[in-house]
Amino acid sequence: DQQVKQNSPSLSVQEGRISILNCDYTNSMFDYFLWYKKYPAEGPTFLISISSIKDKNEDGRFTVFLNKSAKHLSLHIVPSQPGDSAVYFCAATGTASKLTFGTGTRLQVTL
Amino acid sequence: NAGVTQTPKFRVLKTGQSMTLLCAQDMNHEYMYWYRQDPGMGLRLIHYSVGEGTTAKGEVPDGYNVSRLKKQNFLLGLESAAPSQTSVYFCASSLRFPSNQPQHFGDGTRLSIL
Numbered sequence: 126d127q128q129v130k131q132n133s134p135s136l137s138v139q140e141g142r143i144s145i146l147n148c149d150y151t152n153s154m155f156d157y158f159l160w161y162k163k164y165p166a167e168g169p170t171f172l173i174s175i176s177s178i179k180d181k182n183e184d185g186r187f188t189v190f191l192n193k194s195a196k197h198l199s200l201h202i203v204p205s206q207p208g209d210s211a212v213y214f215c216a217a218t219g220t221a222s223k224l225t226f227g228t229g230t231r232l233q234v235t236l
Numbered sequence: 237n238a239g240v241t242q243t244p245k246f247r248v249l250k251t252g253q254s255m256t257l258l259c260a261q262d263m264n265h266e267y268m269y270w271y272r273q274d275p276g277m278g279l280r281l282i283h284y285s286v287g288e289g290t291t292a293k294g295e296v297p298d299g300y301n302v303s304r305l306k307k308q309n310f311l312l313g314l315e316s317a318a319p320s321q322t323s324v325y326f327c328a329s330s331l332r333f334p335s336n337q338p339q340h341f342g343d344g345t346r347l348s349i350l
Contacts, residue, residue: 134276159338168240168326168341169279214278222267222286222333223294228278 128152129217131227138234144202146230148215151196155217159224160189160200163212172213173200205234238262242327242342249317249349257312257345259327267330268310269294269339270302272323279326285310317349 130149138144148158156177161169175182175189175198182189188201202209215227243258259268269284271294281294285304299321301313310329314321324346328339 129278131278161341166343168328168343170341171338174338216279218333222292223269223281223284224339225281225295226271226279228276 126151127228128155129215129225129227131213131215131230133230134228135231135233138205138232140207140234140236141204144200144205144209144232144234146200146202146213146215146232148198148200148227149196150198150217152217152219152225153196154219155225157218158189158191158198159216159218160187161214161216161226163214163229169214202232205232207234207236210234240327240329240340240342242325242345244345245343246346247348249314249347251317251319251349253317254313254315255317256314257325257327257347259310259312259329259342261308261310261327261329261340263329263331263340264307265329265331265340266307267332267339268304269328269330270300270310270312271326271328272296273326273344274323282312282325319349321347322349323347 159174160172162172163169191198212229214229216224240261270282271279283302288307328341330339331337
C-alpha cells in the first residue's frame with residue numbers, strides 16, 4: 126500500500142519556466158512533509174519542508190503548498206534552472222520516528 | 237566535514253554469501269536509518285534506530301539484520317544474499333525526530349547479487 130504517491134515519473138520544463146511537482150498521500154496521520162532532491166550517484170539532500178499547520182512554505186525559488194483536505198502537496202520551482210535537473214522525492218511523517226517516501230519524479234530542465 | 241559515510245561504495249556478491257554494510261556519521265545524531273532504492277519503488281525503509289543499542293523494523297526488513305553498538309555507527313547485515321537484494325542502499329541520520337530535523341544521507345552502496 127503506497128501511502129505517499131508521486132504519479133508523474135518524469136517532467137520536462139524549459140529553463141526559466143515554473144516546475145510543479147505533485148505528491149498525494151493517503152495516511153491522515155501524516156503531519157509533516159518534506160521534499161528531497163537527488164542527483165545521480167549521490168544521496169538525497171533535504172530541500173524544503175512544511176508542517177500540517179501551514180498551507181505554504183517558501184525558500185528562495187522553492188515553494189511547497191499543502192492542501193490537507195485533498196491530501197495533496199506540490200513543489201513549485203520558479204524559475205527553473207538546468208542545475209535543478211534531478212529526481213525529487215516527497216516524504217511524509219506522523220507520530221512514528223520514520224519517513225515514508227514517494228517513488229520520485231525525475232525533473233529535466235532544458236535550455 | 238564527512239557527514240554520513242557508507243562503506244563500501246560498490247560490491248558484487250554471489251547468492252548465499254554474507255556481508256555487512258557500514259554506515260558512520262560524525263554529527264552526533266541519535267537517529268539512523270537504512271533504506272533501499274529500487275527502480276520505480278522510491279526509498280523503502282529497511283531498519284532504523286532511535287539511539288545506541290536500539291533497532292526497529294521498517295517497511296522491508298526481511299533478509300536483513302542491523303546493529304547499533306556505537307552511536308556513530310549503524311551496520312546492515314545480509315546473512316545469505318539473494319538476487320532480490322540487488323539494490324542501492326542508503327544510510328541516513330537525523331539529530332532527532334524527522335519532523336524536527338531532516339535526515340542526512342550517505343552517497344549509497346550499490347550492491348549486486350549474482
